[in-house]
Amino acid sequence: MKAETLLEAARASRSRAYAPYSGFPVGAALLTEEGAVITGSNIENASYGMAVCAERIALFTAIHAGYRSFKKIALAADCTPPPTPCGACRQVLREMAGDLEVISGNLNGEMDISTLSALFPRPFGSLSWDKNPYSEEDQQNSEDNWRVSVSFHPVGCVANGYETPQAIPSNYKELLSQVIIDPELEEGLYRLGEEEKINVISYLHRAKNYTLKEKRSGRGNEVYGVFACRAPLRPNSIAQSTVNLVEVNKNVLTVRGLDLINGTPVLDIKTVMPR
Numbered sequence: 636m637k638a639e640t641l642l643e644a645a646r647a648s649r650s651r652a653y654a655p656y657s658g659f660p661v662g663a664a665l666l667t668e669e670g671a672v673i674t675g676s677n678i679e680n681a682s683y684g685m686a687v688c689a690e691r692i693a694l695f696t697a698i699h700a701g702y703r704s705f706k707k708i709a710l711a712a713d714c715t716p717p718p719t720p721c722g723a724c725r726q727v728l729r730e731m732a733g734d735l736e737v738i739s740g741n742l743n744g745e746m747d748i749s750t751l752s753a754l755f756p757r758p759f760g761s762l763s764w765d766k767n768p769y770s771e772e773d774q775q776n777s778e779d780n781w782r783v784s785v786s787f788h789p790v791g792c793v794a795n796g797y798e799t800p801q802a803i804p805s806n807y808k809e810l811l812s813q814v815i816i817d818p819e820l821e822e823g824l825y826r827l828g829e830e831e832k833i834n835v836i837s838y839l840h841r842a843k844n845y846t847l848k849e850k851r852s853g854r855g856n857e858v859y860g861v862f863a864c865r866a867p868l869r870p871n872s873i874a875q876s877t878v879n880l881v882e883v884n885k886n887v888l889t890v891r892g893l894d895l896i897n898g899t900p901v902l903d904i905k906t907v908m909p910r
């Protein structure tokens with residue numbers, strides 16, 4: 636993955652910061668060995684010293700999600716020169732993420748690339764963090780393992796002019812939208828153009844407050860469980876839309892019949908099972 640791509644993810648994740656005290660949102664994006672990008676942003680507190688930097692939020696999120704090896708971290712803030720990790724983050728990153736490439740960027744397009752060993756040559760301690768008291772076998776055998784969170788990394792997003800679900804016309808079956816796939820994944824679209832219909836799996840990022848059982852407008856206003864209907868408000872906010880594929884142009888798909896708002900993250904594209 637290009638440094639600039641990872642930096643873009645770090646810049647975007649500034650919008651998730653909780654930084655009312657410093658007014659200085661920072662975004663971080665960590666690239667795992669497997670190619671996943673895990674983001675973080677700084678989270679502050681009225682007790683100022685409790686603030687946690689974007690880098691550690693990203694790192695701990697990744698560790699909790701099960702990632703153990705990392706390649707690069709990007710860091711973005713609105714400052715010149717671009718930010719570098721604070722001393723505390725350097726220590727933590729060095730133990731848990733090894734000798735990362737560190738990409739620093741600001742909002743003026745400036746970028747600086749370094750390594751953690753150059754920024755922090757003599758870390759404290761020698762213990763390898765992955766000597767976890769839980770053995771890997773224990774972790775694998777735990778019956779409750781399925782309860783852990785799963786993190787997804789969108790492969791693209793929806794582009795159309797509709798910013799709210801209410802704005803989407805009722806004849807959306809005729810509506811043209813674009814699905815913009817991450818340019819780095821473009822090769823995965825090879826021969827998709829042969830399909831007439833495709834499934835777009837997406838994450839309804841604005842859908843909140845689901846109910847398990849209620850009257851469903853799409854089902855004659857009768858009561859159904861959330862898993863017995865296609866209601867957009869559901870536990871994981873995942874949507875599956877079967878749409879007509881109009882055109883594939885490089886990493887941009889034009890589709891007809893998508894009822895998703897502008898910017899909806901797309902998790903996957905799959906073909907429709909032939910009948």
Ligand code: THU
Pocket residue numbers: 654657659661676677678679686687688689690718719720721724
């Ligand atoms: N901050 C980071 O998130 N990363 C750094 O590397 C340096 C500082 C945050 C902490 C605090 O919320 C704000 O920036 C001002 O220090």
